[in-house]
Amino acid sequence: DTAVSQTPKYLVTQMGNDKSIKCEQNLGHDTMYWYKQDSKKFLKIMFSYNNKELIINETVPNRFSPKSPDKAHLNLHINSLELGDSAVYFCASSQGGGNTEAFFGQGTRLTVV
Amino acid sequence: QQQVKQSPQSLIVQKGGISIINCAYENTAFDYFPWYQQFPGKGPALLIAIRPDVSEKKEGRFTISFNKSAKQFSLHIMDSQPGDSATYFCAATVSGSARQLTFGSGTQLTVLP
Numbered sequence: 001d002t003a004v005s006q007t008p009k010y011l012v013t014q015m016g017n018d019k020s021i022k023c024e025q026n027l028g029h030d031t032m033y034w035y036k037q038d039s040k041k042f043l044k045i046m047f048s049y050n051n052k053e054l055i056i057n058e059t060v061p062n063r064f065s066p067k068s069p070d071k072a073h074l075n076l077h078i079n080s081l082e083l084g085d086s087a088v089y090f091c092a093s094s095q096g097g098g099n100t101e102a103f104f105g106q107g108t109r110l111t112v113v
Numbered sequence: 114q115q116q117v118k119q120s121p122q123s124l125i126v127q128k129g130g131i132s133i134i135n136c137a138y139e140n141t142a143f144d145y146f147p148w149y150q151q152f153p154g155k156g157p158a159l160l161i162a163i164r165p166d167v168s169e170k171k172e173g174r175f176t177i178s179f180n181k182s183a184k185q186f187s188l189h190i191m192d193s194q195p196g197d198s199a200t201y202f203c204a205a206t207v208s209g210s211a212r213q214l215t216f217g218s219g220t221q222l223t224v225l226p
Contacts, residue, residue, distance in 0.1 A: 004156075033213065041200055043157070043216040055213065090156050101147070102214060104156030 006105040023091030032074035119217025132190040136203035143205040
């Protein structure tokens with residue numbers, strides 16, 4: 001069973017559209033994250049979320065919003081997509097407290113045309 | 114502002130050689146330093162991690178050396194193998210309820226057969 005799964009794996013869409021990426025983890029972790037990996041492979045945190053707090057990276061445009069229907073899911077909604085949003089988006093999860101491993105999904109390659 | 118600086122950007126090593134990747138951090142509140150390995154088309158996966166109360170940690174062919182006073186840490190891969198060819202990221206985080214990883218810029222390692 002996949003620990004952290006994302007769908008879709010590839011997403012091609014036009015500028016101005018609204019899209020969502022889904023993420024599910026079956027590890028029982030209490031914290032989930034979204035990271036963005038740009039064309040130079042640089043990984044940057046976008047959001048971290050548990051049932052107590054949402055931490056938003058201040059550089060993330062408000063067109064991006066996380067939605068968590070339950071503890072095992074953290075979806076990423078993106079409004080009014082722009083060319084610069086093209087990147088690979090990774091979902092991850094970890095268990096809060098102590099130094100535990102963050103598990104990453106396989107990524108969603110978003111291409112905005 | 115990049116809080117974790119990683120070098121070199123790319124590294125080519127002969128099979129059986131030693132690969133060394135260096136990282137430096139700025140935030141003295143960081144208390145957990147993992148290294149992640151990423152293969153093409155996959156998400157990052159934890160390789161090895163260290164806390165600042167130890168100066169070295171070894172797991173198989175992989176060793177982290179940590180210098181708290183210099184705020185530097187490095188990954189050594191002994192007896193490098195072609196299968197080690199991947200992108201390596203150092204990272205750092207502060208323990209807490211939502212432990213976001215701050216990543217270095219990545220090192221593309223190529224091990225020649």
